[in-house]
Amino acid sequence: MHIHAYEKLWLALSIVLILALIGTVTYGAVGPGVAMVADSQSTIDAGGIDEDERFSEPRVERVGENEYEAYVVAYQFGFEPTPIVVPANSTVTLQVTSRDVIHGFEVVGTGANTMVVPGEVSEITVETDEPTEYGIVCNEYCGAGHHVMEGKLHVVSQSEFENRGGDSE
Numbered sequence: 384m385h386i387h388a389y390e391k392l393w394l395a396l397s398i399v400l401i402l403a404l405i406g407t408v409t410y411g412a413v414g415p416g417v418a419m420v421a422d423s424q425s426t427i428d429a430g431g432i433d434e435d436e437r438f439s440e441p442r443v444e445r446v447g448e449n450e451y452e453a454y455v456v457a458y459q460f461g462f463e464p465t466p467i468v469v470p471a472n473s474t475v476t477l478q479v480t481s482r483d484v485i486h487g488f489e490v491v492g493t494g495a496n497t498m499v500v501p502g503e504v505s506e507i508t509v510e511t512d513e514p515t516e517y518g519i520v521c522n523e524y525c526g527a528g529h530h531v532m533e534g535k536l537h538v539v540s541q542s543e544f545e546n547r548g549g550d551s552e
Contacts, residue, residue, distance in 0.1 A: 429501035432456060432482045437504075449473040457486040457499045460528035462519060466535035470544035471514050479505045487522035490536055498523060511538045 386394075432438045441463040443453045451473055456463045458481065469475045479488045481501045489496040490509055497505040519534035539547075 426502050427480060427504060429480075429482055432480065437478065438480055443467060443469055443475070446476075451475045453477045455479040455488070457481045457488060457521065459483050459526050460521075460532040462488075462532075462534035466516075466537045467519070468537045468539060468544065468547060469511055470541045471511055471538050472541075473511050475509045475511060477507050477509065479507070484525050485523050486525050486532070487520070489520050489522050491518040491520060493517060496522070509536070514538050514540055514543075 427435050427438070437454045438456050441454050441456050443451055443464075446452050449470075449472060451469055453464075453467050453469065453475055455467065455477055457479060467477075477488070477490075477495070479497065479499050480503065481499045483501060485501070486499040487496070488499050488505065488507070490507075493509050495507045495509045497507050499505050515538050517536040517538070519536055521529060521532040525532065
């Protein structure tokens with residue numbers, strides 16, 4: 384059986400494209416460090432968020448030298464607290480949960496992005512440098528008011544942060 388040269392070329396090209404597709408899907412799944420919420424991560428009762436000590440009063444807490452944790456609750460159609468105020472030159476771990484439906488939580492311009500599922504606590508970390516303001520957006524469709532769901536992350540000087548009463552340990 385004789386195979387024409389053009390058929391051989393198209394066959395080889397097809398095999399290369401299939402292998403490239405498999406390679407990109409595999410890389411996308413394991414390469415950049417993307418991970419789903421693990422079973423080992425803490426869960427909470429989405430209907431009882433107000434009874435969970437971490438999320439009953441969404442806030443920012445100091446947990447170490449230049450290290451802070453922010454407890455954030457997403458709901459249709461906003462975030463609490465808003466704005467989230469943190470000091471410059473610090474590491475902020477955002478623990479985010481939802482009280483109603485699936486939301487997205489993206490700190491625009493930082494690469495910090497997670498899906499927020501009711502009953503699960505998503506955790507992302509942001510390194511802050513100089514005082515600035517970042518937008519926070521929901522990037523998962525969550526209902527009719529999704530387009531107005533936004534928040535702010537204010538990075539302020541250490542003295543301004545302390546003046547706001549935010550440096551509690």
